[in-house]
Amino acid sequence: MTELLEQLFDRVSKLPPEEQDEIANWMMKELDSERKWDALFAKSQDRLSELGAAALTENSEGLTEEMEFEK
Numbered sequence: 001m002t003e004l005l006e007q008l009f010d011r012v013s014k015l016p017p018e019e020q021d022e023i024a025n026w027m028m029k030e031l032d033s034e035r036k037w038d039a040l041f042a043k044s045q046d047r048l049s050e051l052g053a054a055a056l057t058e059n060s061e062g063l064t065e066e067m068e069f070e071k
């Protein structure tokens with residue numbers, strides 16, 4: 001465990017049990033969410049590459065329009 005994480009756990013351990021549980025639940029949900037997104041992005045790389053290649057082809061064929069953000 002890193003020193004920073006140890007410092008965090010030390011501080012959290014001084015909070016009331018209810019607050020400790022809230023922080024623990026939040027951290028676990030965040031970690032689960034990160035893992036889920038990592039897995040989804042890993043599975044979508046081929047599709048994202050295909051979409052990127054299609055967009056570049058459309059652009060090189062003159063099928064796209066430049067966006068005018070100032071308007």
